[in-house]
Amino acid sequence: MSRPLTPLALTVLRMLCDGPMHPYEMQQRIRDHAYDHAVKITHGSLYHSVERLAAAGLIEPLETSREGRRPERTVYAVTTAGRDAAQFRLAELIRHPAEEFPLFGTGLAFVNLLPEDEVARLLRGRTVALEAALAGHRTANEALLTQGIERYKLLDQEWLIARVRGELDFVRTLADDLESGRLTWKDGATTMCRPRRPRHDEKGAS
Incomplete structure (x- = not known):
């Protein structure tokens, strides 16, 4: 090949x-x-x-x-x-570390297309999904270890658990920073695609 x-x-x-x-x-x-x-x-x-x-x-x-x-x-x-x-x-x-392009990175690169409060809300939703994924991966790993599968055969799962845990910590901190105002793009460069308001806010304002 x-x-x-x-x-x-x-x-x-x-x-x-x-x-x-x-x-x-x-x-x-x-x-x-x-x-x-x-x-x-x-x-x-x-x-x-x-x-x-x-x-x-x-x-x-x-x-x-x-x-x-x-x-x-x-x-x-x-x-x-x-x-x-x-x-x-x-x-x-x-x-050799490989150059990868995860989809979440794409979302973060263009995050200012959405208002800060909506991004914070979306990130809180992501934490719920990550917490569930982390619990599932840990349970699966423990089950395989209990079955007698050697740890070296499960190192990819250990790495997956570490990655999900790291992302969860990052997302929680990012959401905290947005909600506290430590992170904002309200005064940043303008864009033709201005951040839209969340649909539920639009309904509430009418």
Whole structure:
């Protein structure tokens, strides 16, 4: 593969490093180990990634079998080239910070299109969602640990929990600053798209 391995391709190679398996078994392992918390995975994308890895010689089919009326299932194994590619890509991901563009950052960049009080209200709503997400991630992580899954296999979940907790702290502080008046853009540069009043304020003023 000339392009860097996608997160899903790396996931497939990592699973096959534990032993040969077919894509259906990969799907089960993804659910069991919560890999879908770290990588965006769909049924179709998984099979497409397997096909691309096979075409690139990073994995190879070992056998194809059929049980009853079920579709054929091909068992794949990782090749030496696949192991090397997985290790190289993993080292890149750990060593080099990637430039990412989260949607929340986009919202913050253009925040002055809305009035301060509305932004504060929206941020308070976001804290509720973040608190629920944080509780859910913690519960899932504790459940997997209780099942006997080693901590090193759940480091991506630990990082996710840390990110959500960090965002929650940031959002709470930002909402506090807006509500107290420590942060404002009322006296800033004007824009053709002036901050609109929240719809409920408009109704109350009429």
